[in-house]
Amino acid sequence: MIVCVCNNVSERKIRQAVDSGITRMSELRDELEVGTCCGKCHSCAKRVLRECLAEA
Ligand code: FES
Numbered sequence: 001m002i003v004c005v006c007n008n009v010s011e012r013k014i015r016q017a018v019d020s021g022i023t024r025m026s027e028l029r030d031e032l033e034v035g036t037c038c039g040k041c042h043s044c045a046k047r048v049l050r051e052c053l054a055e056a
Pocket of ligand 1: 003004005006007034035036037038039040041042
């Protein structure tokens with residue numbers, strides 16, 4: 001599933017980022033540029049990040 005359409009960031013990419021040690025939205029933004037364009041994906045990206053961290 002694509003989370004951030006503007007920057008083509010999938011749920012899978014977020015999962016991989018969490019596996020590599022990312023725990024915060026700011027880190028995710030720096031790494032994948034999630035939410036840096038229109039910003040509409042912010043809440044969805046946050047939810048996916050939370051889910052990934054809960055599973056980790
Ligand atoms: Fe993520 Fe636009 S959908 S910045």
